[in-house]
Amino acid sequence: MTFSTDFKFHRALFVFHGLLPLMLILVDAWRGNLGANPVEFVTRATGVLSLVFLIITLLVTPLRKAFGWNWLLKQRRLLGLYAFFYGVAHLLTYLAFDRDWQLQTVVGDVLKRPFIAVGMLAFALMIPLAVTSTNAMIKKLGGKRWAQLHRLTYVVAIGGVVHYYMIEKSDIRYPVVFGMVVVLLLGYRLANRPKPLVRTAK
Amino acid sequence: AETAGEAAELPVLNEKLTAFDDIAGYNNFYEFSTSKSAVAAKAKNFITNPWSLQIDGLVNQPRTFDLDELLKIESVERTYRFRCVEGWSMVIPWVGFPLSKLLSMADPKSQATHVAFETYYDIKQMPDSGYAGIDLPYVEGLRLDEAMHPLTLMATGLYGKTLPNQNGAPIRLVVPWKYGFKSIKSVVKITLTDKEPPITWNLANPNEYGFYSNVNPEVSHPRWSQARERRIGEGGTRETLMFNGYADQVAHLYAGMDLRVNY
Numbered sequence: 001m002t003f004s005t006d007f008k009f010h011r012a013l014f015v016f017h018g019l020l021p022l023m024l025i026l027v028d029a030w031r032g033n034l035g036a037n038p039v040e041f042v043t044r045a046t047g048v049l050s051l052v053f054l055i056i057t058l059l060v061t062p063l064r065k066a067f068g069w070n071w072l073l074k075q076r077r078l079l080g081l082y083a084f085f086y087g088v089a090h091l092l093t094y095l096a097f098d099r100d101w102q103l104q105t106v107v108g109d110v111l112k113r114p115f116i117a118v119g120m121l122a123f124a125l126m127i128p129l130a131v132t133s134t135n136a137m138i139k140k141l142g143g144k145r146w147a148q149l150h151r152l153t154y155v156v157a158i159g160g161v162v163h164y165y166m167i168e169k170s171d172i173r174y175p176v177v178f179g180m181v182v183v184l185l186l187g188y189r190l191a192n193r194p195k196p197l198v199r200t201a202k
Numbered sequence: 203a204e205t206a207g208e209a210a211e212l213p214v215l216n217e218k219l220t221a222f223d224d225i226a227g228y229n230n231f232y233e234f235s236t237s238k239s240a241v242a243a244k245a246k247n248f249i250t251n252p253w254s255l256q257i258d259g260l261v262n263q264p265r266t267f268d269l270d271e272l273l274k275i276e277s278v279e280r281t282y283r284f285r286c287v288e289g290w291s292m293v294i295p296w297v298g299f300p301l302s303k304l305l306s307m308a309d310p311k312s313q314a315t316h317v318a319f320e321t322y323y324d325i326k327q328m329p330d331s332g333y334a335g336i337d338l339p340y341v342e343g344l345r346l347d348e349a350m351h352p353l354t355l356m357a358t359g360l361y362g363k364t365l366p367n368q369n370g371a372p373i374r375l376v377v378p379w380k381y382g383f384k385s386i387k388s389v390v391k392i393t394l395t396d397k398e399p400p401i402t403w404n405l406a407n408p409n410e411y412g413f414y415s416n417v418n419p420e421v422s423h424p425r426w427s428q429a430r431e432r433r434i435g436e437g438g439t440r441e442t443l444m445f446n447g448y449a450d451q452v453a454h455l456y457a458g459m460d461l462r463v464n465y
Binding site for chain 2: 171
């Protein structure tokens with residue numbers, strides 16, 4: 001069996017590497033190495049990880065087309081689920097440690113702070129994508145409708161970057177780099193979108 | 203020594219001190235880095251001696267102090283709460299002297315109403331300062347009565363030691379009832395003036411940072427809730443106090459002012 005056909009090995013590799021950042025955070029937490037403000041660190045780390053996995057998910061199509069790595073497509077939903085997983089961790093960190101589980105204060109926070117509203121919206125859009133990530137749901141929706149629904153990933157990625165940009169006080173280097181990567185990945189799709197069958201005469 | 207009157211005005215603070223390593227390892231000093239955990243290493247070789255602090259503007263005795271002269275001014279130990287606008291806080295045992303002492307040595311003119319401060323700036327010593335995203339040198343300001351208030355300190359140390367570079371060595375302002383960014387670091391210039399001076403964060407984002415920037419749990423902020431704070435070294439959050447708990451000492455300075463407008 002060659003590397004490019006060994007689905008089980010790929011799956012194990014991706015599952016492990018997706019969990020690796022979480023394990024590193026937990027080891028650091030256990031050893032008290034998360035710095036003076038652990039809550040801030042974990043909030044930031046999980047938010048960035050969610051965005052990183054969104055970007056890796058969006059990289060699958062261009063990599064597959066450029067290098068013929070069709071095996072990668074079978075891991076894409078897992079990558080998307082990791083984006084959701086770290087998004088959940090990000091939200092839980094906020095609810096547990098920033099809001100102290102005072103959930104009634106979240107509404108006011110969303111209304112008063114636009115960056116939180118944007119983040120919540122991006123997260124909410126990931127929920128239908130995570131729910132429909134099973135084989136059974138693809139079958140139920142039909143491949144075409146499923147693919148259409150999952151283009152919401154583009155909106156989530158833009159929302160995630162805007163959310164990141166809005167929290168930065170003045171040094172915007174990181175969100176700008178993330179933004180440029182997302183623009184490139186979405187631009188690739190725009191440039192390679194299926195051409196209409198009938199062209200209008202000039 | 204402080205007079206009995208001055209001492210009586212100082213509140214007693216029975217809160218656990220923040221660990222020295224946290225105070226010296228978690229710093230907002232954008233000239234060196236915008237990463238709070240990176241500042242200490244980047245400021246390690248910052249030259250703080252020789253130093254000169256110039257006092258000019260509306261004073262009868264404009265003068266320049268060198269470091270020795272500043273360190274000769276009789277110092278006191280003051281433990282204050284420190285509340286950052288980002289929603290975290292510390293309890294810091296400062297060493298320093300009241301700013302009023304320094305200003306009196308320059309003899310402010312009667313027209314003076316405000317005090318402007320400026321931080322040292324040199325791109326050679328602060329090579330990452332271009333990424334700060336704020337105009338430098340960093341400037342801050344106070345009303346003269348705020349500057350002359352007995353709580354307002356010029357700090358030259360903490361925990362009985364010389365002030366670490368990352369905390370604003372060799373001399374910085376400490377205004378305990380205002381958000382931390384008002385407590386300007388590594389001061390080289392103090393100018394007495396008759397108008398409200400510009401302040402760096404207000405210039406960068408006027409909707410978020412006002413001239414006064416008094417700690418106020420009732421005035422919300424578009425990034426951070428100001429109702430509660432996270433004390434560094436503790437789990438959970440605690441209520442933020444009006445004027446950071448110094449209302450008895452400073453509330454009279456703002457009598458009749460709408461603090462939602464003058465945030």
